[in-house]
Amino acid sequence: MTVTDRRGRHLGQALHSPKSEIRLRLLTAGREPVDAAWWRDHIAAAARRRADISATAYRVVHGEGDGLPSLVVDRYGPYVVAQLLSAGLEQRREDVLHGIDAALAPEGILLRNDTAVRRHEGLPLEIVPARGTVPDSVAVEESGVRYLAAPRTGQKTGAFLDQRENRILVGAHTGAGRALDLFTYHGSFALHLARRAAEVVAVDSSGDALARGRENAALNGLTNIAWREANAFDLLRELERRRETFDTVVLDPPAFAKSKESVVRALAGYKEINLRAMRLIAPGGILFTCSCSYHVGRGLFMDMLGDAARDARRRLELLAITGAGRDHPELLSVPETGYLKGALLRAVD
Numbered sequence: 001m002t003v004t005d006r007r008g009r010h011l012g013q014a015l016h017s018p019k020s021e022i023r024l025r026l027l028t029a030g031r032e033p034v035d036a037a038w039w040r041d042h043i044a045a046a047a048r049r050r051a052d053i054s055a056t057a058y059r060v061v062h063g064e065g066d067g068l069p070s071l072v073v074d075r076y077g078p079y080v081v082a083q084l085l086s087a088g089l090e091q092r093r094e095d096v097l098h099g100i101d102a103a104l105a106p107e108g109i110l111l112r113n114d115t116a117v118r119r120h121e122g123l124p125l126e127i128v129p130a131r132g133t134v135p136d137s138v139a140v141e142e143s144g145v146r147y148l149a150a151p152r153t154g155q156k157t158g159a160f161l162d163q164r165e166n167r168i169l170v171g172a173h174t175g176a177g178r179a180l181d182l183f184t185y186h187g188s189f190a191l192h193l194a195r196r197a198a199e200v201v202a203v204d205s206s207g208d209a210l211a212r213g214r215e216n217a218a219l220n221g222l223t224n225i226a227w228r229e230a231n232a233f234d235l236l237r238e239l240e241r242r243r244e245t246f247d248t249v250v251l252d253p254p255a256f257a258k259s260k261e262s263v264v265r266a267l268a269g270y271k272e273i274n275l276r277a278m279r280l281i282a283p284g285g286i287l288f289t290c291s292c293s294y295h296v297g298r299g300l301f302m303d304m305l306g307d308a309a310r311d312a313r314r315r316l317e318l319l320a321i322t323g324a325g326r327d328h329p330e331l332l333s334v335p336e337t338g339y340l341k342g343a344l345l346r347a348v349d
């Protein structure tokens with residue numbers, strides 16, 4: 001819809017969500033027709049910005065980060081998994097699908113419209129095959145590692161694409177000894193660690209994700225990953241009690257703070273797992289730790305890590321502060337486009 005100020009001056013064109021707290025999402029300040037061709041051109045431009053990504057699964061459209069608020073388009077090889085996350089965008093469903101078709105020519109498009117944010121928009125949660133067929137599992141490749149993504153049943157759109165660059169970074173810093181990947185999902189970090197480490201312990205509470213992890217290890221001919229279905233909080237306590245140590249540890253928990261109100265509790269949870277993980281790192285070893293809670297900003301996250309290091313009595317050198325991969329662009333003026341932050345640390349004692 002066209003948006004004007006009180007005096008009737010043109011402000012732009014926006015998606016309209018009558019039931020949402022976010023009523024308008026600006027698409028353009030211009031007056032051009034926002035039709036299937038508009039969507040095609042904008043999706044194609046987003047795809048061009050990622051032309052040099054050497055992976056077969058990555059995000060093509062990251063909502064507002066790509067100027068297309070409430071639209072997510074993820075590519076899994078020849079297939080596309082998309083999410084329409086606002087009522088305004090739902091009204092443009094056919095134009096968006098035509099746009100994806102025309103810009104990316106996928107063999108199939110699946111709409112993973114089953115995320116809870118749609119409830120705030122008064123929209124149903126559903127998984128809809130929109131074009132062709134998308135298989136239940138798709139083999140993709142990321143810097144020499146192959147893995148099966150699960151577009152229909154997996155978390156997010158089938159994989160955690162936002163950690164792709166971090167997985168490659170941590171893989172490059174992995175030592176030859178033991179490695180621990182906590183909250184591994186289907187082994188995403190573990191597969192990278194296992195190319196260098198002697199043995200990897202990969203931990204998740206989801207049996208389904210771990211089953212795919214085992215398939216992923218086989219797909220890469222890796223036999224040095226032990227898969228453990230466990231609560232990471234309990235396992236960390238157990239490993240600490242047994243005084244086990246690891247040369248590389250990855251901590252990639254789910255978002256502990258789902259709202260502003262839960263930040264204090266979330267920080268206590270983050271501190272607990274980080275403090276215990278820090279105690280497990282062998283001297284000279286590496287910890288990659290992150291948080292995908294939007295409500296826990298970088299500052300809070302880094303302060304929490306500092307507290308945890310002091311309480312764990314470890315000296316940790318900060319090697320890198322990271323975010324999501326560049327296929328998830330973060331706009332300074334739209335803080336919601338950035339939620340993932342990570343720290344790569346080395347134990348210097």
Ligand SMILES: C[S@@+](CC[C@H](N)C(=O)[O-])C[C@H]1O[C@@H](n2cnc3c(N)ncnc32)[C@H](O)[C@@H]1O
Nearest residue numbers: 160163183185188204205206231232252253254
């Ligand atoms: C952010 S995802 C991990 C993504 C993964 N590292 C990747 O790069 O694909 C968080 C994972 O934690 C798992 N999880 C949630 N609570 C857990 C817990 N208490 N203990 C172990 N795993 C848990 C979820 O099943 C999910 O796979």
